[in-house]
Amino acid sequence: MERNNDKPQNASLKAYESIRDMILNGEIPTGARIVEDKLASIVGVSRTPIREAIQRLEQEHLIVNKLVVKPEEKELRNSFQVRILLEGYSAHCAAMYFTEHDLESLSECVRIGRTGSIDEIMKANERFHDVIVQASNNPIMIDMIDHMKSIIYLFRRTVISHNRPFLIDEHEKIYQTIRARDAENAERMMKEHLQADLDFSLHFIK
Amino acid sequence: MERNNDKPQNASLKAYESIRDMILNGEIPTGARIVEDKLASIVGVSRTPIREAIQRLEQEHLIVNKLVVKPEEKELRNSFQVRILLEGYSAHCAAMYFTEHDLESLSECVRIGRTGSIDEIMKANERFHDVIVQASNNPIMIDMIDHMKSIIYLFRRTVISHNRPFLIDEHEKIYQTIRARDAENAERMMKEHLQADLDFSLHFIK
DNA sequence: ACAATTCATATTGTATACAAATTTATTATA
């Protein structure tokens, strides 16, 4: 999810980002019915770009037949099952293919995770995962993980402000393992890390 | 890829299926430029459903900025890397959650694989994988694998008529392993099976 | 002959119109 700051040039992208964000921050509540005309007037574009945005959001499973998806435990589990698989393997690849620059980015994320403001910490933690996914060097995998971000973000919304204990410690260990080019353990630790994330989230959702 | 025989009711789906099939069977050659108006008159609908179809095909990586994707070895490898991950894990899940009916379907596929006509064999082999993926019981994973089918099919187009030796034997072994509820080995064998498929395909692509 | 510039054409992005389908409200009937 390239949370892009600069304003989107074309109406479709603007519509996509607007609607997605309205869903993610609860302005459009989960379970709500999506009506093209309403959104068109809210976003300030015609129905055409709204429809394209909806198609994209459907693809990301944030909208399922005109309804904003309601977070169910089962779906969070399913999403994480796939995410653990893909990001686990990304960590494996990252340990094999990382560049010096990747390494610097990762350690910078860990550092901010310990010293930054709440907001900086959250951004850095997201970025930590992004860097590893990118380092996998597989555009198809990168794309898939990217598509899963919205829905995972929605499900975790309630949790996201809390800061799970040990999260940064786990990041640091993963960083060191990647740095040591220990692909097997990097994969295993990433999987455990995400599993802990899931367990923590489930604790709040119920 | 639900190769649906009954005619699609709505124009978007019709457009999607038509364009996808034209690409897959080479009527629209790889590397060709996609022009909405042209396709609209070919398919016999307006540009609106054509655009929706294109968006979907872009999502499946069959079209990349108005060009039909050209099969490169690297992309086939990347796709298979993800597919091996996902279908491998599907096999793992299938071994844990399969129903009696799944088992019958799988053995039926193996049987047809040994006794059917060329066309029946191809269909049965595809179905073998479908049954396992469905048995994973994870709609998010099912959806992702489904989206990868078009591009893998495109890359393998040249190979698809050949019948790789041992393919059915491998299917049969996987079937037996799943039946024995041996999840670990089912996963390992599925991964090896798909890796062999990839290697075989690469042999032809170069 | 080749690069740069201008013009013409083709193509896309977006808005809008309208009919078909769906949903909601209203009335009639048991």
Place this chain on the structure above:
DNA sequence: TATAATAAATTTGTATACAATATGAATTGT
């Protein structure tokens, strides 16, 4: 009062119009 039937309204799917962009051809100057 509850249920079925009908009508009104909303909403979607598709086509089309038109302006903004992009592409490519023709023209000019070097």
